[in-house]
Amino acid sequence: MREDGIPRERFILLETLHASMGMPRSVRVDGIVYIDPIAYYQMPYARKPGIARSLGKLNWHFREAGKNLVLFAPGRIGTSSPELGVPTAFSDISSFGAICEIAESRAGYQPELSYGSHIFQDLVEADILYVAVFEDKRRIHFHPEKLMEMENGILEIVPDADSSIIAWYDLAGSHARLIHDMHAEHLLLSL
Template identity: 55%
Template sequence: LLQCRPLEVFHDSGAIQIPENLQEKACLLETEDASMGLSREEKLDWIVFVHPQRYYQLPYAEKTRIAQAVSSFNWECRGKRLHMMLMVPGRIGTSSPELGVPTTFADISAFDAICEIADSRAGYNPELSYGSHIFQDLVEAQILYMAVFENSHTRVWQPELLQEYPNQAVRYLGEGDTAPKYERIIGIYDVSKADCRLYHDMKTGAAVVAFLQKTS
């Protein structure tokens, strides 16, 4: 038997005016036709970033430690009206850690946006899911899906900008002396004071994440 559930449809709120004078040096990410979701402009409080190359090099049995940190952060933030973005290599929600970060949808459901990253320098070039395996969950939760491709769809991609902001990952990596090791792989960055803006225009397919104000 094939079991189906109805797909809930939401109407877009209209075009979003993405500022034209954004400086590239303050732009974390800019994509074209590589996103899925309703138009929005949001001020982000947190960005969770899993480093593609370091995650790939992590032993297979230890990759779940990264998924657990994502899950712990997600559940702590639920219901607190925080705006958060998750950026991970490969496929999010996969059951195979070598293909991406193995989480359930419930463990990432508090995020406003989820971004999958392709990075051939990590030693492999994962086939991004483009949200297909969790499409209905994303739609119903109104979570924006984005992808960083290694082609013309990605106009700007500067993850090194995140290093300027406090990394709170160690709080979610559990107890023990190994937490600093994993802190190099996952960053849970507090960008609440940086006026970090997420823009997505569903009509044009443009998506931008930029820091409008640097922390002092």
């Protein structure tokens, strides 16, 4: 058993130090949406808003479900410029309990933190945890390859989604857990 109570045999998908903002929590995770930063970067500019539409449809699907959902998206969420991140509105992400902005230097994404932006204020008011997933091995450990071992169920919920870019991982019935210690600024997402 680790000091934080996570059994050693559980896989740590994400662990961050000093890269999250939000109220403390320890919750079961029912599902993860992952938008591949490289694939998103390489897709034609005109198709990028389609990813935001798929995200909105998924959000609408889970709106009243009471599920604990985590979103991993490249760059800055809610930007009006698709080349900087996914151009969503708050209504497209309001059902998520945690929003993780991914930096990916191979794709040119180094998110400017959303702190102070209008969407960040919406996240704070809705008690949605914010996480910046920078490429800083000293403070952040992120293993998205573990998600690729799981089945992408996006087409079951959003039949017209581009499943090579956006993925839905149903974790219901698993032991996936999100723990956030606000005072230590420590976040742990285990599968």
